[in-house]
Amino acid sequence: MESQKLEAEQFGEAGFLQSQAEDAQAAIKHVLVRMKNEVARAAGATAKQGTEVIGEHPYVSIGAALAGGFLAGTVLTKSKKQKVLQELAQLEKAMALAAGEKVTFEGAGPKGGGLINRLMKIGMKQVTPAVVSALAGAVTAHETAETERVAGVGDVS
Numbered sequence: 001m002e003s004q005k006l007e008a009e010q011f012g013e014a015g016f017l018q019s020q021a022e023d024a025q026a027a028i029k030h031v032l033v034r035m036k037n038e039v040a041r042a043a044g045a046t047a048k049q050g051t052e053v054i055g056e057h058p059y060v061s062i063g064a065a066l067a068g069g070f071l072a073g074t075v076l077t078k079s080k081k082q083k084v085l086q087e088l089a090q091l092e093k094a095m096a097l098a099a100g101e102k103v104t105f106e107g108a109g110p111k112g113g114g115l116i117n118r119l120m121k122i123g124m125k126q127v128t129p130a131v132v133s134a135l136a137g138a139v140t141a142h143e144t145a146e147t148e149r150v151a152g153v154g155d156v157s
């Protein structure tokens with residue numbers, strides 16, 4: 001605290017704020033570089049290295065597996081409501097044909113861009129909270145480690 005007051009007195013408030021902004025930028029860059037390296041290391045892992053990554057980050061690994069399973073289940077299976085609506089639409093068409101009405105087949109092609117588009121939309125909805133949480137956790141962990149290092153608490157590497 002005293003060093004910050006001394007720094008604020010030396011450089012003035014604007015200089016102090018500029019210094020704090022630069023420190024924050026450097027900390028964010030450092031965290032992003034570490035995250036990029038971890039993701040690159042995990043993505044390029046062989047089977048043996050994969051078990052090491054899982055051992056080092058068990059909760060992230062379990063979360064990724066759960067998210068992948070949930071996403072696959074969501075995309076590959078229809079809900080009961082979707083099945084009932086599809087059957088109802090088929091019955092309505094059959095009744096209209098039986099009554100001699102002209103039936104048009106609306107939406108012969110996929111709406112919304114097809115399977116890939118649907119996968120991307122569902123994936124983004126599912127992954128966005130996890131990415132935000134991971135970034136917040138990484139920044140918090142870094143700041144906690146930095147605070148402990150500055151305060152001289154524990155052995156932080």
